[in-house]
Amino acid sequence: MYSETVTELSSSLRQRKFSATELTRSLLERINAAQPVLNAFVSIESERALAEAAAADRLLASGNAPPLTGVPIAHKDLFCTAGSRTTCGSRMLANFVSPYDATVVARLRAAGTVMLGKTNMDEFAMGSSNETSFFGPVRNPWDPSRVPGGSSGGSAAAVAARLIPAATGTDTGGSIRQPAALCGVTGLKATYGRVSRYGMVAFASSLDQAGVIARSAEDCALLLGAIAGFDPCDSTSVDLPVPDYRAVLDHPLRGLRVGLLKEFFGKGLDPAVEASVRTALEVLRGQGALLQEVSLPSLPLSVPTYYVVAPAECSSNLARFDGVRFGHRCENPRDLKDLYERSRGEGFGAEVKRRVMTGTYVLSAGYYDAYYLKAQRVRALIAEDFRRAFSEVDVLISPTTPTPAFEIGAKMNDPVTMYLNDIYTIGANLAGLPAASVPCGFADGLPIGMQIIGAHFGEERILNVAHRYQRETDWHQRAPKEYR
């Protein structure tokens, strides 16, 4: 059961090959067995999951079940789930019980999915290795001495280890694509505004976007269809019809214009990663795609731009954690200022404090123009580079990360080196573009990801390219030895 994809499970459950309850029990066992090694979950919701599975079985018996009925799912612990804990990987929210469901959670529930738990993540989604979680690091199922990537590292590790067929994620600078690449699974971040952010704990509001992590592009298409679409509760949600993302998956690639992101095939790129991505490009060429190199001259500035914009927005969003209305509160505050300062000082971990302070600095009097306005101008240049590129090509392709998964602890003392891990993924967030990572090979037993970036609302095209690639290759079907 555990090796089936969402698409396969949906059909097996309907044909009553096994019940949703049997499936849920079996996966809960796997999750509990893997937890001491991988630490992929913050909360395992056994009771709730079995109740939802029993309801799914009744619905399946009635013959009126929506397509995802009984399909197990896990949510990144940044999505509010009514009545259960939402910690965002932080001591600040360690005891926070969501009063309502995020729209993504509500939509997947309405589609019939059964939630098995909440996945571990970098604290407040700030990190590229899952080491900043208050609940301890997540380990990579391909090699437990290595990171799974972050911030949606628990979701990616759980999907890779066949603990769950799919999980939700969020992506502010690469937090779906980078862990998907390092864990050998398929991850898609939607266009800004495509998926509602209502009920997602905010990090950087002009960059945050939801998405899914699964084992195939086909599964991502199915799940994206369930979560995308207008939501009046999110003022940045865009009111455009949601296509059937599965309808065009098999569309032939003949004549597809593929741009190779020139700036991302240079210095700092691991030769094994480059070789795998170039081989993958040949697979697309073999299907009739036309390859051309495309240059985006402002793109190398995406890391410094991001590390002004994201911390600035983070310092503003995280101002709500005051020790008064919810979240951690210090013991015996002397006065209100002491209450604020110690509650925040104790409740936030080192990386979150670093970003709050960076953001506070770049927004402070005398520096706003030099840093924040300057970054928003460079951001406009980067977005313009992408706009120009998409007038010439249909998709842009690059490696997802410069290297495969690194050792736990290797970059924790050097934030700037850690930040450079997201060098290839940040651009899509700055420009609000959809992008996916697809498994395309291995280096010394560690997975490698290929990034496919599309034009605004171009998810269909990205999924089409990813699916056609996955029809020709089997990288996405490989499982870590211990979890086969």
Added chain:
Amino acid sequence: MSLTRHDIDNIAHLARLALTEAEIPVYIDSLSRIIELVGELDHAATTGVTPMSHPLPGQTQRQRADAVTEVDRHELYQRNAPQAMAGLYLVPKVIE
């Protein structure tokens, strides 16, 4: 550019963050390196470029009618409060 102890104290105060003595040198070092990284933006030619205000071209923030849409759920919300009593959030005395 290198930040000083005074800078970090000031930033921590503005951000309402209590730092321990052990944290201060760590943040002096790492924030200085981050400011150096973002300093690369100085070299970008941006004269006449309008700062980006929305990730999607042509989009503006949607507004809703000025109408009451929420129901009163303060009891549910206050279950997450560290200290609440009689529907009120409790904080240390502000005015002596």
